[in-house]
Amino acid sequence: MESVLGRYRNLIILVGVLFLQVLGLAMQVKKSGNDEEKTRLIRIWAVDAVTPCERALVWVQNGSGNLWHNYFYLRGVRAENRQLKDEIEQMRLQQVRLADDAAQARRLQTLLAFKEQFISRTVAAQVIGSSGSDHSRIVYIDKGENAGIKRDMAVMTSDGIVGKVLLAYPSVAQVLLISDESSGVGALLEKTRLQGVLRGTANGEVVLERVMSDEQVPVGETVLTSGGDQIFPKGLPVGTVTRVGSGRDLFLNIKIKTAADLSKLEEVLVLVEKQERQATAEDEVHMRASDILAQRLPSVPDKSAAVANSAAVAAGSSGASTTAMQPKSAVKQGGIVTKSQGLAASAKAASTAKTAGTGSPATATPKAARNPAGASGVPITLLPEQPIQPAGSPSAAPKTTDASAPTTGAEPDGSQSNPPSAETKPVKPSTPPQANPQPPGDENNPQ
Amino acid sequence: MHITYTSGEQVEVYRFSIPVTIGIPLLALFAQAFVPLRFPRFAVYIDLPLLVTIFFAMARRSPISGLLTGAVIGLAQDMLGHNPIGIYGIAKTVVGYGASSLGVKLDVENAGARFLVTLGFYLLHAAVYFTVARGLVNMTQTWSWPRGILAGLANAFLGVVLYFVLDKFKQRT
Numbered sequence: 001m002e003s004v005l006g007r008y009r010n011l012i013i014l015v016g017v018l019f020l021q022v023l024g025l026a027m028q029v030k031k032s033g034n035d036e037e038k039t040r041l042i043r044i045w046a047v048d049a050v051t052p053c054e055r056a057l058v059w060v061q062n063g064s065g066n067l068w069h070n071y072f073y074l075r076g077v078r079a080e081n082r083q084l085k086d087e088i089e090q091m092r093l094q095q096v097r098l099a100d101d102a103a104q105a106r107r108l109q110t111l112l113a114f115k116e117q118f119i120s121r122t123v124a125a126q127v128i129g130s131s132g133s134d135h136s137r138i139v140y141i142d143k144g145e146n147a148g149i150k151r152d153m154a155v156m157t158s159d160g161i162v163g164k165v166l167l168a169y170p171s172v173a174q175v176l177l178i179s180d181e182s183s184g185v186g187a188l189l190e191k192t193r194l195q196g197v198l199r200g201t202a203n204g205e206v207v208l209e210r211v212m213s214d215e216q217v218p219v220g221e222t223v224l225t226s227g228g229d230q231i232f233p234k235g236l237p238v239g240t241v242t243r244v245g246s247g248r249d250l251f252l253n254i255k256i257k258t259a260a261d262l263s264k265l266e267e268v269l270v271l272v273e274k275q276e277r278q279a280t281a282e283d284e285v286h287m288r289a290s291d292i293l294a295q296r297l298p299s300v301p302d303k304s305a306a307v308a309n310s311a312a313v314a315a316g317s318s319g320a321s322t323t324a325m326q327p328k329s330a331v332k333q334g335g336i337v338t339k340s341q342g343l344a345a346s347a348k349a350a351s352t353a354k355t356a357g358t359g360s361p362a363t364a365t366p367k368a369a370r371n372p373a374g375a376s377g378v379p380i381t382l383l384p385e386q387p388i389q390p391a392g393s394p395s396a397a398p399k400t401t402d403a404s405a406p407t408t409g410a411e412p413d414g415s416q417s418n419p420p421s422a423e424t425k426p427v428k429p430s431t432p433p434q435a436n437p438q439p440p441g442d443e444n445n446p447q
Numbered sequence: 448m449h450i451t452y453t454s455g456e457q458v459e460v461y462r463f464s465i466p467v468t469i470g471i472p473l474l475a476l477f478a479q480a481f482v483p484l485r486f487p488r489f490a491v492y493i494d495l496p497l498l499v500t501i502f503f504a505m506a507r508r509s510p511i512s513g514l515l516t517g518a519v520i521g522l523a524q525d526m527l528g529h530n531p532i533g534i535y536g537i538a539k540t541v542v543g544y545g546a547s548s549l550g551v552k553l554d555v556e557n558a559g560a561r562f563l564v565t566l567g568f569y570l571l572h573a574a575v576y577f578t579v580a581r582g583l584v585n586m587t588q589t590w591s592w593p594r595g596i597l598a599g600l601a602n603a604f605l606g607v608v609l610y611f612v613l614d615k616f617k618q619r620t
Contacts, residue, residue, distance in 0.1 A: 010514075
C-alpha cells in the first residue's frame with residue numbers, strides 16, 4: 001500500500017487538488033445567489049494585492065501625461081479653441097430648440113401624470129485595472145463604498161453607458177461591462193421604439209436580443225436605455241446598430257457598436273443617486289433662437305448706447321432698449337451666466353437708466369426682470385468670455401446713469417455690466433417695455 | 448549541487464528566492480490586469496500568469512511544486528474576475544503538473560523546446576478552461592481554433608523572451 005502511495009504520490013496530490021477546486025466550484029455554482037458574499041473576502045485580498053500597484057502606475061502615467069499635454073504639447077490649441085467656440089455657437093442655438101422641445105415634453109408628461117427619473121448625483125472615478133481575461137469583462141475603478149458607490153449602480157461616460165457596479169469594496173469597485181456575457185440591459189431603438197435586451201457575447205460584442213424577426217430595424221439606428229432594468233435611467237445612449245441578421249427563435253440578431261469605447265475606458269461616472277419625480281411643466285418662457293442669434297451679431301455700441309441713454313432720459317422708455325442689449329451683456333460678463341441673470345442685468349440696466357429720471361430704483365418690482373419679448377428663466381448657460389467682476393467692484397456696480405460710459409462699468413460695446421447677484425435686484429422700468437424692441441442705431445441686430 | 452537523475456539523463460533542478468517566488472507571479476497578475484487598459488487585445492491573446500506558471504514548473508521540475516504553483520496563480524487570477532473561483536485554478540493546476548512532469552523528462556532549456564512546450568501548454572490550458580467553464584459552470588464558451596493557435600503562438604514567442612529574462616532569477620540547488 002505504501003509503495004503504491006509513494007509511486008503515485010504526485011498523481012494523487014494532483015487529483016486531490018483538482019478535486020478540491022471542483023468541489024469549490026460546485027459549491028459556488030450551487031449557491032450562486034450568495035456567491036459574491038461567500039467569496040467576497042478572498043476576492044478582497046486579491047484586489048487589495050493588485051490594485052495599489054495599478055493605482056500608483058495610473059497616477060504616474062497621468063502625471064507624466066499631464067505634464068506633456070499641459071505644458072509641452074500645446075500645438076494647435078489656438079485653432080482648436082477657435083473651432084470649439086464656433087461649435088459652442090451652433091450648440092447654443094441647438095440648445096434653444098431642444099429646450100423648447102423639452103418644455104413641450106414636460107407639459108405633455110404632466111398631462112399624463114408621468115414620473116421621470118433624473119440623474120441626481122454622479123461620482124467620477126478612474127479606471128485602474130481589469131480582470132486581465134477575455135472571459136470576464138470587468139474593470140476596476142478607484143472609488144468604492146467610501147465614495148458612496150454600491151452594488152448595481154449604473155456606470156457611464158459622457159458618450160454612453162458602460163456597465164454596472166458588480167461589487168463595491170471600500171476603496172475600489174468592480175464594474176461589469178455591458179459587453180460581458182452575463183450582462184443584461186433594457187434597451188430600445190430610438191426611432192422605431194422597439195424594446196429589447198442588450199447582452200454581451202463571448203467574443204466581446206454587444207447584441208440586442210428579443211426583437212421579433214418581423215420588425216424592421218435599420219442599420220445605424222441609435223439604441224437607448226429603456227429604463228426597464230431599474231439600473232439605467234431611460235434615454236441614456238447605448239450605441240448604434242451595425243448589423244441586423246436573423247437570430248434564433250424568431251428573434252433578430254442585432255449587433256450594436258457601443259457609444260462608449262469600452263476598450264479604452266479611462267474616466268467614468270457612477271450614478272450614485274437617481275431621483276424620481278412627477279413631471280412638471282415649469283412656467284418657463286423661452287429664449288428664441290433668433291434672440292440668441294441676435295446676441296451674436298455685431299452691434300454699433302456707442303451709437304446705440306447713446307441713443308438708449310438719451311431715450312431713457314428724454315422719454316423714460318430706455319428699459320426697452322437696454323433690455324434688447326442685455327443678452328450680449330450677459331455673455332460678456334463671463335462666468336456661467338444664465339438667461340435669468342442676463343434678464344436681471346437688463347432690469348438693472350433699465351433701472352440705471354430710470355434712475356436718471358426718478359432716482360428711485362429701490363421702488364422697483366421683480367416683474368421688471370421679465371423680458372419684453374417674453375423670454376425669462378430658461379437655463380441657457382452662456383460661456384465666459386471675460387472673467388466675472390465681483391459684486392461691489394466699480395465695474396460691477398455702475399453708479400451713473402450713462403450705460404455707455406466706460407468709467408461706470410459699462411462694456412466697451414455699450415452693454416451694461418451686471419454683477420453676479422444682479423438677478424436678486426430686479427427693478428421695474430417706469431414704462432412698460434416694448435415687445436422685441438430694436439435698439440436705435442443697431443441695424444444689424446434683427447429680432 | 449543536487450542533481451535529479453531521470454532515465455539516466457541529468458537535469459538540473461532550480462530554486463527561487465522567496466521575493467521572486469511571490470513577486471514574479473504578483474507582477475504577472477498585475478500586468479495582466481493593467482496592460483489591457485491600454486492595449487485591449489492583450490487580454491485576448493496573452494496570458495502572463497500562464498507563462499509564469501510554466502516557467503516555474505519547468506525550472507523546479509517537481510510535479511507537486513508545479514501543480515501547487517499553478518493552483519495558487521490560477522486561483523488568484525480567478526479572484527480578479529467575476530466568474531466562479533476555480534476555473535483558472537483547475538486549468539493552471541493541470542498545466543503546472545504537466546510542465547513540471549515534462550521538465551523532468553525533457554531538456555526544456557533551449558528556445559525551440561520552450562517555444563513548443565509553451566504552445567502546447569497554452570492549448571491544453573485553453574482546452575481545460577473550455578471544458579470546465581462549459582461543463583461544470585455552464586458558461587457560454589465558443590472554441591475557435593484560429594484564435595487559439597494565434598494566441599498560442601503569441602504566448603510562445605513572448606514566453607521564450609520572458610523565460611530568458613526570468614532565467615536570471617534561477618538559483619542552483
